[in-house]
Amino acid sequence: MADKPKRVIALGFFDGVHLGHGELLRAVRTAADKLEAAPCAFTFDRSPTAVITGQMVPLLSSVEDRIWLMRRYYGIQEVIVASFDAMQRMDWQDFITDYLVRELNVVHVVAGHDFHFGYMGKGNPQRLREKCAQLGLGCDIIGRVEQDGITISSTYIRTLVAQGEMERAGEFLGHPHTLTDRVAHGKKIGGSALGFPTVNLRVPAGVIVPAFGVYATRVWFDGQCRNGVTNVGVRPTVEDNDGRVTVESYILDFDGDLYGHEIRVEFFKRLRGERRFPSLEALADEIGRNADQTRAYFRSLN
Numbered sequence: 691m692a693d694k695p696k697r698v699i700a701l702g703f704f705d706g707v708h709l710g711h712g713e714l715l716r717a718v719r720t721a722a723d724k725l726e727a728a729p730c731a732f733t734f735d736r737s738p739t740a741v742i743t744g745q746m747v748p749l750l751s752s753v754e755d756r757i758w759l760m761r762r763y764y765g766i767q768e769v770i771v772a773s774f775d776a777m778q779r780m781d782w783q784d785f786i787t788d789y790l791v792r793e794l795n796v797v798h799v800v801a802g803h804d805f806h807f808g809y810m811g812k813g814n815p816q817r818l819r820e821k822c823a824q825l826g827l828g829c830d831i832i833g834r835v836e837q838d839g840i841t842i843s844s845t846y847i848r849t850l851v852a853q854g855e856m857e858r859a860g861e862f863l864g865h866p867h868t869l870t871d872r873v874a875h876g877k878k879i880g881g882s883a884l885g886f887p888t889v890n891l892r893v894p895a896g897v898i899v900p901a902f903g904v905y906a907t908r909v910w911f912d913g914q915c916r917n918g919v920t921n922v923g924v925r926p927t928v929e930d931n932d933g934r935v936t937v938e939s940y941i942l943d944f945d946g947d948l949y950g951h952e953i954r955v956e957f958f959k960r961l962r963g964e965r966r967f968p969s970l971e972a973l974a975d976e977i978g979r980n981a982d983q984t985r986a987y988f989r990s991l992n
């Protein structure tokens with residue numbers, strides 16, 4: 691095992707990387723520092739709940755965003771993304787001995803109070819703790835993390851984001867709800883007719899579309915961060931809208947070509963619903979007001 695790095699690993703799916711997950715990830719960092727091991731997390735490529743129940747579970751974050759959030763907010767060095775199809779039938783004991791120990795050289799594991807794993811979910815926190823003790827591995831089981839008397843969970847935060855309640859979602863996540871994409875080409879009406887050029891993002895397949903409407907956002911690109919005002923929806927005012935959902939941000943006080951660049955949009959507050967305006971001029975007036983509201987919102991945070 692001398693050739694493999696020692697790893698401390700948090701176990702779970704970690705959709706959204708909320709404050710409950712944060713407790714696990716912080717424990718990983720503490721143990722990793724002490725043991726001089728790499729701080730890591732384990733996740734699956736797709737939602738086990740969705741596969742097991744056969745229901746669509748739109749997620750808070752793409753796998754890329756999940757990895758980025760764990761690194762950015764908790765300093766997790768490596769995220770191991772396993773194939774759920776390949777692992778679904780693995781016995782819980784084999785998961786520990788064959789996979790975590792033999793393949794990944796785990797020295798310490800961290801899981802939540804309700805973590806179930808292995809074939810038929812037969813592995814649980816007590817069994818995990820016992821098995822780790824037998825094998826000489828460290829093990830932290832983190833108690834339930836609550837806020838406002840509510841257990842913090844990805845499921846609850848998904849309903850907040852789907853309803854556009856971004857401020858409350860942010861309080862439970864511990865960071866703003868985030869969406870990342872490369873800028874795609876729009877219909878170019880924004881720049882020419884409206885006077886508000888926008889960067890267009892797509893919501894990745896399987897990721898929640900926030901409630902249609904206009905949001906005060908922060909937009910990150912090329913290492914910069916700017917205030918933005920972002921519309922999520924189908925743009926009913928535009929004649930040839932094709933019914934596809936777009937996320938488009940007007941970046942305040944910025945002029946430049948960002949086609950093809952990676953953009954990260956952070957959602958802070960919903961300003962209004964998406965509407966059909968009688969004319970593009972009326973829409974442009976409203977976007978101007980929304981830009982002013984956004985400036986005022988971020989000023990009030992400082």
Ligand SMILES: Cc1cc2nc3c(=O)[nH]c(=O)nc-3n(C[C@H](O)[C@H](O)[C@H](O)COP(=O)(O)O)c2cc1C
Binds near residue numbers: 879919
């Ligand atoms: C802040 C903001 C708010 C918007 N609100 C609406 C809206 O309420 N209704 C609508 O039909 N389109 C809305 N739009 C979308 C505009 O119709 C869109 O920016 C314009 O059609 C430019 O499209 P393009 O990116 O394809 O050039 C909004 C856009 C922005 C940036």
Ligand SMILES: Nc1ncnc2c1ncn2[C@@H]1O[C@H](COP(=O)(O)OP(=O)(O)OP(=O)(O)O)[C@@H](O)[C@H]1O
Binds near residue numbers: 701713835842845
């Ligand atoms: N509020 C919480 N307090 C403590 N541990 C938590 C909390 N939420 C999740 N965990 C733990 O974090 C790990 C990842 O959990 P998981 O991805 O299933 O999150 P979840 O928020 O409970 O998701 P869902 O709402 O989909 O059940 C698991 O080990 C789980 O037990």
